[in-house]
Amino acid sequence: MRTAPTILHLDMDAFFASVEQASKPSLRGKAVVVGGLGPRGVVATASYEARVFGVHSAMPMGQARRLAPNAAYLVPRFELYRSISEQVMRLLRALSPLVEPLSLDEAFVDLEAGGAAWDADSARLAGAKLRADIRAVTGLTGSVGLAASKMLAKIASEEAKPDGMVLIEPGTERAMLGPKSVRILPGVGPATGDHLRRAGITTVEELAEAGEDELVRLLGKAHGHALYAMALARDERSVVAERETKSVSVEDTYDVDIHDRVRVGVEVARLADRCVRRLRGSGLSGRTIVLKVRRYDFSTLTRSETLRGPTDDPAVVREAAARLLDSVDTTGGVRLLGVGVSGLADYTQEDLFAQAAGEPAEEHAEEPAGEEPAEEYRPGPVGRRWPSGHDVRHAELGHGWVQGSGLGRVTVRFETPYSGPGRVRTFPVDDPQLTPADPLPLVEAPRRPGEGGAPAASAGAGVAEPPAGAEGVPPASAVPSAAGVAEQEQEQEQEPGSAGAATP
DNA sequence: TCTGGGGTCCTAAAGCAA
């Protein structure tokens, strides 16, 4: 274990919600909830204003709406978040080549390996500068944890939230960890937490006192050893920059359970195709096909089949998935279906033995082997073209975003990341002057010299108030192309207005 | 109106081979 606190963990604050607030001035300082808007959606991220009402990640949307009926409810825009995330990751890689992203909004950085820090003081400096740079480049805030190990750096950033920095001085680890709940340790979730509580263990201190043998007896070998080490603040895991993908999967939860066996088969085939598209997009193939079925009662089962060699042939995956489906009972209905491929290989080695009888493994030519195209099939009602929260452009009124749609109308708020809160107007859904638009950068790209570190779009109090509807003319750079209409938008059918941006 | 989507890792049982 190193002796200097030179491992940095960055965690962006309420990332999805903060991005939406930065791009929509009327939502700043308001409760914002990002997640699936369908009847079975859950919260992906809640802004801190929404958390005051008790809304948090993974909560069913319905419950969130009951707790915070006046919050703004938005569909996630992954393409936009990805592009912001890349900006942040670039800043991290400027500090060190050893950057380990954990998700779009989180990463470890080994400052020592990059020569960016060697002791507590230099680490603090690097952390402070990073936070300032992130704010300048993205307009967003992130929290930083600094410590001598990954586990502690992560706990430190948790402690620093929101918008702060915490450094754990080497030597003080056990004292700080001791009184805390076992739940702060990575790998202790609801099940393990319960298990330990029944054994009379609730704090990290008690975990350490229980002893290694007892923990192994309680939780099994791997988990027991790992947890005991964590309890003693021992964590030797190094920051690893490149991790190989182990599996690729896609799944859909349906708004209403599917009972029709034929329809189930059709959906499985569709998922298999989508999965293969992703597989090929990453230049991979795989040997093991996995079918996942969640039944009406939420019981989940998986069936898998391992082929003799890796494949990226849609027909082969489709057929394997269909065979697997034959072995599961779907009476009562299914709420979720998924198809995955694991046992991955670089797909250069062309399918030596074609798996499907008589199936030419070669019709690779078609799809553009990149991102998934938007799905045309979703029988989306009127809202299809106007997902709530997405950007639009009006021929006369300029840039805005969809606040809600339904009943043949779409409500748009006209504002940009650099304007003040804007006005709301309602149009027929087929208004020819209205077109979907790409998101604008959160920070106006060429910053005027001498403007200091306070970019126009910094989400926070005291937003400058230019005349409502003022248009920042967007520099086209740094914007994700073809904004992610693809990803997932669960369509919502709502009365105008109820798609509910916070009533300003 | 209960409970998403994309992953990772671990365990245990069963089959098979040496």
Next chain:
DNA sequence: TCTGTTGCTTTAGGACCC
């Protein structure tokens, strides 16, 4: 030849993470 041991692979499920 029979039996027991060991170890690897496949399969299914569960916990956890963001």
